[in-house]
Amino acid sequence: MRDKFGRPLFLFAATALALTPFVTGCAPLVSTKPNPVVRHYLGHEKFAQSNRLMANELGKLPEIQDGISHSEAAALERLAEVYRKDPERFDKVFEKMYKVGLPEVRKYCTPLQTLFWMAQDGNVEELDSILQTYTLSRLLTRAWYFKDRLRRKVLRLSEKDYQQIIEATKKEDRNTLRRVQPEQRNEFIVYMYKSVPEFFSREARQIIDKALVIDTRWEDFDVVTARLNSPELVDYYERARIRYHYETGMLENYGYVFRYNVGHCMMITAFTRYCLQKAGYKAVSYIVTDSEISAGGYNHRACLFEVNGRKYIMDNGRNHQLGIVRFEDYNYNGRRWSTESYLKAWKDFQ
Secondary structure (H helix, E strand, O other): OEOOOOOEHHHHHHHHHOOOOOOOOOOOOOOOOOOOOOOOOOOHHHHHHHOHHHHHHHOOOHHHHOOOOHHHHHHHHHHHHHHHHOHHHHHHHHHHHHOOOOOOOOOOOHHHHHHHHHHHOOOHHHHHHHHHOOOHHHHHHHHOOOOOEEOOEEEOOOHHHHHHHHHHOOHHHHHHHHHOOHHHHHHHHHHHHHHOHHHOOHHHHHHHHHHEEEOOOOOOHHHHHHHOOOHHHHHHHHHHHOEEOOOOOOOOOHHHHHHHOEEOHHHHHHHHHHHHHHOOOOEEEEEEOHHHHOOOOOOEEEEEEEEOOEEEEEEOOOOOOOEEEEHHHOOOOOOOOOHHHHHHHHHHOO
């Protein structure tokens, strides 16, 4: 007998038996549900006059749900300022953001939260640039800060900070900084700061030190897995943050993956499956057989999931992460897929 994905049932049973509970034990995973809409936040009525759906989605963000701090109030003001400049463009970008994930299941719109973070961090110029040439990947690269870490801190430089660093740098080195693309600036600064600290003047290093802050946005398992509420978001997170490493005896311990950002294929696939199921998607572990691998003599795991009735594979539990491809394009050895196939799958969800 075979299941709805065409796999032998005994293989699915073997996968199910291998589950390792995370922290509090093994309990049925229940999908999230949307946060209630908060409407009394600063600027709600002004946003609602132009785009009520966006105003309501802002009211679902965790930053608005638990009361508004000074920095969050400032973020709302900055978003309103950027919105006033070109509401039509902002609305078109929000329309794309809204489609990421399942609105009827997800707690909130993650790309909108990411935009809110940029405003909160004071990156108004970058925020405006993102809106002009928006892609989800570009937004996440600029605001999730996975590559901009130093001493367990994250670098949050505003455009103003960056220009001050340029002015404080030796004249012959300024053009080097000016040529760095905006989405690569923080990563470049961290790399140079660690590798060649003397590249920066004392004043520039002081600006960098002040911009290095403890990042609490990615510490809590429940908070983060609720944020990863679409295939694209899970895929980006895994490809940017998680690396393959064989861990003896861990089976499907996705809690270990989250804590240490490493794991083998079964562990990483279990993490993928957990996030997607929590976000309301049909997702199971797919066992790649020896015949598909054609070498090595073992079974590999990847995550098989559905979007709008179509099947996809997410395979990031390996040294060379494959990301997401349509099920019919998937092959363990990569002979039947390409970068075009990967981009095609991401576009399907839009």
